[in-house]
Amino acid sequence: MKILFSFVPNNEIQKDLIEQFPDASFSFRRLSEAGELVSEAEIFVTYGEDLTEENILGFHRLKWIMVVSAGLEKMPFEQIKERNILVTNARGIHAIPMSEFAFGFMLQYSKRFAEMHDQQKEQKWNRNLPLKELYNSTLLILGTGAIGTETARIAQAFGMKTEGVNSDGRAIEHFDQTYPIDRLNKPLPNADYILSFLPSTEETKHLLQSEHFHLMKESAVFINMGRGSLVSMEVLLNALRAKEIAYAMLDVMEEEPLPADHPLWNQANITITPHLSSISSEYIPRALTIFKRNLHAYLNGEDHFQNIIDLNRGY
Amino acid sequence: MKILFSFVPNNEIQKDLIEQFPDASFSFRRLSEAGELVSEAEIFVTYGEDLTEENILGFHRLKWIMVVSAGLEKMPFEQIKERNILVTNARGIHAIPMSEFAFGFMLQYSKRFAEMHDQQKEQKWNRNLPLKELYNSTLLILGTGAIGTETARIAQAFGMKTEGVNSDGRAIEHFDQTYPIDRLNKPLPNADYILSFLPSTEETKHLLQSEHFHLMKESAVFINMGRGSLVSMEVLLNALRAKEIAYAMLDVMEEEPLPADHPLWNQANITITPHLSSISSEYIPRALTIFKRNLHAYLNGEDHFQNIIDLNRGY
Numbered sequence: 001m002k003i004l005f006s007f008v009p010n011n012e013i014q015k016d017l018i019e020q021f022p023d024a025s026f027s028f029r030r031l032s033e034a035g036e037l038v039s040e041a042e043i044f045v046t047y048g049e050d051l052t053e054e055n056i057l058g059f060h061r062l063k064w065i066m067v068v069s070a071g072l073e074k075m076p077f078e079q080i081k082e083r084n085i086l087v088t089n090a091r092g093i094h095a096i097p098m099s100e101f102a103f104g105f106m107l108q109y110s111k112r113f114a115e116m117h118d119q120q121k122e123q124k125w126n127r128n129l130p131l132k133e134l135y136n137s138t139l140l141i142l143g144t145g146a147i148g149t150e151t152a153r154i155a156q157a158f159g160m161k162t163e164g165v166n167s168d169g170r171a172i173e174h175f176d177q178t179y180p181i182d183r184l185n186k187p188l189p190n191a192d193y194i195l196s197f198l199p200s201t202e203e204t205k206h207l208l209q210s211e212h213f214h215l216m217k218e219s220a221v222f223i224n225m226g227r228g229s230l231v232s233m234e235v236l237l238n239a240l241r242a243k244e245i246a247y248a249m250l251d252v253m254e255e256e257p258l259p260a261d262h263p264l265w266n267q268a269n270i271t272i273t274p275h276l277s278s279i280s281s282e283y284i285p286r287a288l289t290i291f292k293r294n295l296h297a298y299l300n301g302e303d304h305f306q307n308i309i310d311l312n313r314g315y
Numbered sequence: 316m317k318i319l320f321s322f323v324p325n326n327e328i329q330k331d332l333i334e335q336f337p338d339a340s341f342s343f344r345r346l347s348e349a350g351e352l353v354s355e356a357e358i359f360v361t362y363g364e365d366l367t368e369e370n371i372l373g374f375h376r377l378k379w380i381m382v383v384s385a386g387l388e389k390m391p392f393e394q395i396k397e398r399n400i401l402v403t404n405a406r407g408i409h410a411i412p413m414s415e416f417a418f419g420f421m422l423q424y425s426k427r428f429a430e431m432h433d434q435q436k437e438q439k440w441n442r443n444l445p446l447k448e449l450y451n452s453t454l455l456i457l458g459t460g461a462i463g464t465e466t467a468r469i470a471q472a473f474g475m476k477t478e479g480v481n482s483d484g485r486a487i488e489h490f491d492q493t494y495p496i497d498r499l500n501k502p503l504p505n506a507d508y509i510l511s512f513l514p515s516t517e518e519t520k521h522l523l524q525s526e527h528f529h530l531m532k533e534s535a536v537f538i539n540m541g542r543g544s545l546v547s548m549e550v551l552l553n554a555l556r557a558k559e560i561a562y563a564m565l566d567v568m569e570e571e572p573l574p575a576d577h578p579l580w581n582q583a584n585i586t587i588t589p590h591l592s593s594i595s596s597e598y599i600p601r602a603l604t605i606f607k608r609n610l611h612a613y614l615n616g617e618d619h620f621q622n623i624i625d626l627n628r629g630y
């Protein structure tokens with residue numbers, strides 16, 4: 001059985017795969033350089049951004065695609081469905097790095113580290129910076145999956161109040177309260193931090209409109225770590241300019257990479273990071289732990305795979 | 316009974332004090348402008364930096380000093396002892412803001428927010444920043460009091476391993492392991508973050524020497540949020556220059572304010588913040604909660620006060 005990776009894990013990881021699965025034949029090659037390996041591959045392991053409606057035609061024997069990320073919006077789902085190809089992803093492995101990043105964002109804001117960094121460069125000792133506490137503030141998390149739940153758990157350790165929004169408002173551990181997405185207006189006026197981990201779907205596209213920012217506290221901080229399609233840059237910029245909220249922190253944008261001349265760069269009261277909240281040295285080891293578990297199941301002819309993607313929902 | 320505050324709390328707080336203690340007479344005035352109020356005051360409430368060996372002579376009726384901070388190193392202890400004046404402080408109220416600040420520091424480093432801030436200013440979208448996780452790393456805390464314990468508790472929520480150093484190595488909740496200060500060398504080689512909350516005492520002055528930095532991991536981050544006297548700037552600068560550790564984050568320095576021409580400002584791999592990790596809008600309300608509890612006891616002639624300072628130990 002031939003397995004094609006379109007990225008190259010380090011030697012230790014390659015060796016571990018080959019030793020654990022002696023009957024499989026592994027190739028590690030960029031898709032553009034994979035040649036014959038494409039048509040022979042039964043299993044394809046990818047970050048998910050290189051597969052297109054065109055090049056999937058070359059995968060004659062493909063049975064299973066393992067996407068070692070969580071975002072799947074670029075996948076050619078129609079053909080995958082038609083050909084009944086199994087898709088799994090690495091959902092869940094982002095919980096640790098992304099929840100940590102979320103607290104980095106919130107503490108960056110509340111403890112004013114960016115201003116202190118600028119002061120240090122100017123060799124300026126200024127103690128006149130009123131710092132805030134996370135303690136007792138309200139964190140509203142849009143998306144109560146693995147990342148949102150892990151973030152809520154740590155938020156409770158910080159003494160924050162945790163509220164969540166999901167599709168149907170079902171209760172989730174570590175959330176003091178949850179709301180269905182169609183009642184999003186209810187928790188918005190009480191939140192100090194509004195933090196989105198929502199994926200890109202038909203339902204989440206431009207979900208946040210001007211009316212939502214209008215409902216938020218003037219002191220609220222909006223954080224987007226899910227997908228940029230959640231809010232149009234125009235709506236967000238207008239909310240910031242009208243001072244409807246105090247600050248925005250974005251790890252994701254509608255347009256990535258953000259073009260050098262985009263007005264977002266120069267907007268006051270915004271922190272922009274280049275979509276790297278999930279980056280971690282543990283990323284590939286964790287993703288391959290899921291892959292290896294599924295590969296054992298696949299080789300044994302079992303069908304209980306971890307993280308199967310519902311091709312109709314797209315996540 | 317006359318009570319002199321050498322700072323001016325906001326009106327709401329003043330009103331609350333006057334209402335809760337109708338028999339006391341409160342004055343809120345800087346010491347240099349307090350005139351007759353000094354000689355009449357039985358109780359003095361201060362940040363602790365304005366009392367000297369000279370001006371304490373003017374306090375003819377002083378029975379109790381409430382210091383609304385934790386650091387007492389500037390107090391004229393000899394005279395206070397001779398006159399048998401009660402001293403209490405606000406120990407414990409720093410736990411929340413300072414533990415939050417500690418995670419701000421660690422996440423600032425591990426998630427490289429300072430570099431991302433600089434990139435944003437340059438309108439540069441660069442994703443090539445290897446981020447680290449707090450998860451699974453080892454945090455060694457010097458000082459296992461209220462602040463250290465609160466920090467260890469949250470560190471465990473982040474999945475960090477927690478080790479602590481205190482005077483006798485006694486076990487403390489939320490620390491996986493503790494060591495006595497005279498065995499400090501033992502945990503140093505395993506720590507990813509070495510975080511000090513130690514106060515300034517005879518024992519802690521220049522406690523950390525070159526040999527200690529030599530024992531730390533090359534990837535270690537040293538964080539000082541206690542008192543600058545813990546380590547001489549020379550020892551620290553040498554350790555950084557010799558790359559014995561990866562990074563230092565200092566909220567306290569041997570000399571404060573740090574002079575504009577001090578070499579520390581220009582040293583690579585260091586973050587300097589101007590001694591404000593305890594700053595919080597909740598500071599005075601929390602300190603006065605302790606004061607009010609003690610004032611009730613004082614007025615009732617009781618002697619079980621919260622946060623009494625042992626004048627022989629100085630803390």
